[in-house]
Amino acid sequence: MANEVLYEADGHVAIITMNRPEKHNAINDAVGEGVREGFMKAKVDRNIRAVVLTGAGERAFSAGADLIRMAQRESGDFGDSFWWPRSQGGWADDFYKPVIAAINGYCYAAAMNLMCSTTDIRVASDTATFCYAEILRGFSGAGPAIALLPRQAPYALAMEWLLTGKVFDAQEAHRAGLVNEVVPLSRVKERAVEVAQEVSKLAPIAVRAIKEAVVRGLSMDVPNAMRLANTIGVLTRYTEDAREGPRAFAEKRPPVYKGR
Numbered sequence: 599m600a601n602e603v604l605y606e607a608d609g610h611v612a613i614i615t616m617n618r619p620e621k622h623n624a625i626n627d628a629v630g631e632g633v634r635e636g637f638m639k640a641k642v643d644r645n646i647r648a649v650v651l652t653g654a655g656e657r658a659f660s661a662g663a664d665l666i667r668m669a670q671r672e673s674g675d676f677g678d679s680f681w682w683p684r685s686q687g688g689w690a691d692d693f694y695k696p697v698i699a700a701i702n703g704y705c706y707a708a709a710m711n712l713m714c715s716t717t718d719i720r721v722a723s724d725t726a727t728f729c730y731a732e733i734l735r736g737f738s739g740a741g742p743a744i745a746l747l748p749r750q751a752p753y754a755l756a757m758e759w760l761l762t763g764k765v766f767d768a769q770e771a772h773r774a775g776l777v778n779e780v781v782p783l784s785r786v787k788e789r790a791v792e793v794a795q796e797v798s799k800l801a802p803i804a805v806r807a808i809k810e811a812v813v814r815g816l817s818m819d820v821p822n823a824m825r826l827a828n829t830i831g832v833l834t835r836y837t838e839d840a841r842e843g844p845r846a847f848a849e850k851r852p853p854v855y856k857g858r
Contacts, residue, residue: 610647611798612648612649613652614640615654625662637689650698655703656725660712661707662708698793701713702723727765729764732763749816804840811823811831837858
């Protein structure tokens with residue numbers, strides 16, 4: 599993995615950090631590939647039960663796509679990007695371990711795509727601002743936020759953000775339910791890691807099962823989504839962890855889940 603993205607493990611938690619603070623962590627090809635590699639590494643590591651995604655420095659989660667790189671794009675690039683996702687897929691395809699965002703500043707344009715499509719729980723700093731800025735640059739954008747923002751926030755607010763390129767702060771994002779909590783900048787990464795550690799103490803198979811049932815269920819009608827959730831839920835009852843939970847309760851001790 600290139601230096602543009604850092605990966606570290608803290609117990610059962612992986613921390614993926616976009617590392618171009620001098621460019622507000624703008625997403626170029628190296629950052630995009632690094633984030634994908636980070637999620638793949640966390641996906642195959644059975645010791646990792648949750649992921650924190652953040653940006654380096656104190657000013658930006660990410661300011662979005664690298665506009666200087668985009669300005670240099672030749673017309674031949676069009677064919678490579680016309681159909682999205684590209685052949686290698688999105689940032690975290692079929693990734694069902696929980697992802698907690700530590701949004702420590704600007705979360706603009708492509709970073710909104712990244713946040714909406716990969717993160718489940720979002721901790722924002724009180725300095726964070728959000729903007730789906732593509733419309734301000736003369737194009738509509740080609741990322742998942744267009745589909746996901748109206749599903750993750752009230753429709754009218756999402757449309758205001760998308761159609762006007764409005765910059766909105768962490769408090770508005772919190773009121774809309776787009777982020778879970780707002781904390782001081784000095785606490786944002788620490789708090790996200792705390793949340794990830796809390797989740798990582800739970801039965802990892804059951805946690806992943808819930809996320810997969812929710813994510814897949816969102817593209818289904820309600821009866822089929824409920825059937826899927828029930829089917830997955832029944833399977834989790836036959837794990838070792840499903841025996842450990844009731845046993846620990848009966849013995850009045852904290853459960854020790856092993857992901858089996």
